[in-house]
Amino acid sequence: MNTFLRAMMPAILLTTTIGLYACDNNTETVNTSKLPSSALVSTTAAELITVNQPRIRATAPGQTVSGAFMTLVNNSATAYALTSVSFNGASNVEIHETSMNEDMMQMRKVSHIDIAANGSAELKPGGYHIMLIGLEKELKTGTAETLTLTFSDDSQKTVEALVGTLSEQHKHE
Amino acid sequence: MSKTLILIAVLAFALGIGMAWYYLPQSSPDLETNTDGYTKVKMTEGKFGGDFTLFQGDKPVSLSDFHGQLVVMYFGFASCPDVCPTTLAIIASALRQLTPEELEAVQPIFISIDPERDQGEKLTAYAAYFHPDFIGITGTPDEVQNIINQYGGFFIKVESDSALGYLVEHTSKTYIISKDGQYVSILPHDMTSDLALTAIRSGL
Numbered sequence: 001m002n003t004f005l006r007a008m009m010p011a012i013l014l015t016t017t018i019g020l021y022a023c024d025n026n027t028e029t030v031n032t033s034k035l036p037s038s039a040l041v042s043t044t045a046a047e048l049i050t051v052n053q054p055r056i057r058a059t060a061p062g063q064t065v066s067g068a069f070m071t072l073v074n075n076s077a078t079a080y081a082l083t084s085v086s087f088n089g090a091s092n093v094e095i096h097e098t099s100m101n102e103d104m105m106q107m108r109k110v111s112h113i114d115i116a117a118n119g120s121a122e123l124k125p126g127g128y129h130i131m132l133i134g135l136e137k138e139l140k141t142g143t144a145e146t147l148t149l150t151f152s153d154d155s156q157k158t159v160e161a162l163v164g165t166l167s168e169q170h171k172h173e
Numbered sequence: 174m175s176k177t178l179i180l181i182a183v184l185a186f187a188l189g190i191g192m193a194w195y196y197l198p199q200s201s202p203d204l205e206t207n208t209d210g211y212t213k214v215k216m217t218e219g220k221f222g223g224d225f226t227l228f229q230g231d232k233p234v235s236l237s238d239f240h241g242q243l244v245v246m247y248f249g250f251a252s253c254p255d256v257c258p259t260t261l262a263i264i265a266s267a268l269r270q271l272t273p274e275e276l277e278a279v280q281p282i283f284i285s286i287d288p289e290r291d292q293g294e295k296l297t298a299y300a301a302y303f304h305p306d307f308i309g310i311t312g313t314p315d316e317v318q319n320i321i322n323q324y325g326g327f328f329i330k331v332e333s334d335s336a337l338g339y340l341v342e343h344t345s346k347t348y349i350i351s352k353d354g355q356y357v358s359i360l361p362h363d364m365t366s367d368l369a370l371t372a373i374r375s376g377l
Contacts, residue, residue: 100345104343
């Protein structure tokens with residue numbers, strides 16, 4: 001049995017390596033093919049980072065703050081960071097982090113959110129969020145708002161964030 | 174290992190268990206019972222829980238006003254962008270799954286720990302936004318601190334460089350007070366609406 005396993009091991013390793021390489025290769029191919037030819041030379045974070053599920057929590061009547069959430073996927077080998085966000089309907093926009101320390105729910109302003117090379121950063125309830133302060137109007141479920149994200153290389157990306165109740169967030173964590 | 178050594182080890186182990194049994198405080202089963210995912214504690218005036226009075230606008234509201242109803246209570250603040258609205262929405266989602274008869278026997282209460290910013294109509298509208306049965310009450314910061322302490326919670330105002338001015342750090346538990354006012358079920362900050370529903374139904 002031992003001898004058999006020993007003999008098989010290189011084969012298993014080889015298969016795994018080929019498999020991984022194939023997967024890697026697939027991703028690369030998809031990414032490249034999606035980009036316009038001129039983009040092959042571009043290297044801005046705004047072009048290399050995909051924003052998934054941008055969403056804003058709907059506000060209660062009279063509530064002038066809200067949080068925006070999303071997943072930032074870095075499709076490049078360079079680490080970037082989200083450094084600021086702007087939104088026309090708010091007097092201030094900040095990046096905050098919520099954390100549970102012992103039993104205490106804490107929130108603090110942070111300067112940026114790191115997005116690792118070939119990694120992602122998740123902005124979700126109970127973690128990082130974009131804090132919209134001094135909202136000029138009520139944000140109603142079913143509407144969409146435009147957020148402008150600025151990354152560490154000063155490139156900017158505009159996203160349409162859906163406004164919703166985000167009521168069941170804990171469940172999926 | 175020789176038989177003697179094994180015997181000594183067994184005896185030492187038994188002695189340790191015996192001593193732990195003798196010296197460690199025993200939690201009395203009727204004081205605190207751990208049920209699936211939440212804790213049930215007996216109200217002990219001066220020690221845990223108890224009645225209190227706060228205000229809905231100018232109107233005094235006491236916990237004892239709801240004797241005979243199941244009270245679902247949460248401490249938070251309206252400028253909280255994240256944990257508070259998530260928890261309130263989870264409570265609301267559990268309430269929406271109740272039958273009208275069940276809902277009749279439940280009173281949800283939101284207690285603001287930020288009376289400087291949450292008051293009167295604004296607080297009422299904020300609470301009712303999550304579920305029309307919700308009432309929003311508050312008092313002076315000291316009054317609210319005393320009440321949250323009574324229930325084993327805590328909050329603190331923290332100065333920050335945010336445009337919000339100060340931030341409020343707080344415990345984020347949900348309390349369900351039994352109809353007879355004798356027991357409090359304490360639900361964790363990361364509860365689901367299923368857990369809230371289970372805890373509410375078990376008290377009806």
